Amino acid sequence: MDLVAARERLSQVPDPEIPAVTLMDLGIVRDLRATDAGLEVVLTPTYSGCPATELIADDVRAALAGFGAVTITLQRVPAWSTDWISAAGRVKLQHYGIVPPQCRAEQSIRVVPRLRCPRCDSGATQQLSRFGSTACKSTWRCIDCGEPFEYFKPF
Numbered sequence: 519m520d521l522v523a524a525r526e527r528l529s530q531v532p533d534p535e536i537p538a539v540t541l542m543d544l545g546i547v548r549d550l551r552a553t554d555a556g557l558e559v560v561l562t563p564t565y566s567g568c569p570a571t572e573l574i575a576d577d578v579r580a581a582l583a584g585f586g587a588v589t590i591t592l593q594r595v596p597a598w599s600t601d602w603i604s605a606a607g608r609v610k611l612q613h614y615g616i617v618p619p620q621c622r623a624e625q626s627i628r629v630v631p632r633l634r635c636p637r638c639d640s641g642a643t644q645q646l647s648r649f650g651s652t653a654c655k656s657t658w659r660c661i662d663c664g665e666p667f668e669y670f671k672p673f
């Protein structure tokens with residue numbers, strides 16, 4: 519079993535809700551290991567309310583076609599945290615117009631996050647809606663340049 523090749527394939531699977539980032543970027547893929555029959559992929563879905571888990575499992579199976587039987591294991595403890603998003607993933611989210619979540623240490627200091635506009639970096643932003651395109655995100659707008667953007671809520 520070529521785990522390196524399998525990992526390479528797996529690293530290219532985009533998130534079904536935010537195709538700009540991969541499952542690996544988001545930290546959803548926790549482990550990849552060889553089994554007697556093929557591969558086992560351990561996934562921790564981002565939010566239990568997001569209906570993307572089945573899609574993600576299908577995408578992972580499709581990406582690993584040819585590597586034998588693929589077992590998907592959902593690991594919900596510990597729960598997924600925005601802290602697991604990689605540095606590369608945070609940069610991609612920023613380019614995509616979604617403000618990457620602040621780390622937990624910052625959150626504990628600032629109760630209400632002061633978000634900066636992903637386009638002009640202005641700190642004059644307002645929350646338009648607590649929910650964006652999915653329950654995982656809230657919708658914001660920059661007062662200076664008018665750019666709407668989404669914030670990936672810390673969890």
Ligand SMILES: [Zn+2]
Pocket residue numbers: 635636637638639640660661662663664665
């Ligand atoms: Zn702006």
